[in-house]
Amino acid sequence: MSDLPIARNTALLSASLAANSGMLQLQAAVASLTLVQVLGIEGLLGLGPAIVLASGALTAPFAGRAMDRVGRVPVLAAGFAAGLAGCSLAAAGSALDAAPLVLAGLIGVGGASGTALLSRTAAGDMYPPERRARGIALRPRKRPAGRVVHPGGAVVTQTLWRRSARGCGASSRRAMS
Helix, strand or coil: CCCCCHHHHHHHHHHHHHHHHHHHHHHHHHHHHHHHHHHCCHHHCCHHHHHHHHHHHHHHHHHHHHHHHHCHHHHHHHHHHHHHHHHHHHHHHHHHCCHHHHHHHHHHHHHHHHHHCCHHHHHHHHCCHHHHHHHHHHHHHCCCHHHHHCCHHHHHHHHHHHHHHHHHHHHHHHHHC
16 A cells, blocks of 8 residues: 555545536536527426436446445546546537437536545545545545646635625624624
């Protein structure tokens, strides 16, 4: 276990989860509109994100079992390949106005998400038992996309959060008096 490049692998897992988080945020905004445009039924506005989340939830248990059998890396790689294929299918389906391709693409994106979220397990396996909790905790801290794209993004995010928290505190104090 000592010959593993733990820092590099943790950084790669963090970056992959940041990419997954970005993909999920983007799909939440775009999947609804894309599916409505392709199907032409406005009543199905929430169906796109529901398909992605449901397919991720259904994929994760099977991906976890597969990780136990064949290892973490092949399953994570297959999950991200499914995400790439899913994004490509959704894009092609959008361009061709083909609902089956868009639906298959959304299922692929969800499957990738369900698999990618298991990277916490892969991170934990790299660390010795006495440091495992810390190793798992390090990976999610590096997850936000702003930290991957630009290290200063974390500072901006924290500053904005602190300002909004101060503003909320002041308004709630005024409301109570």
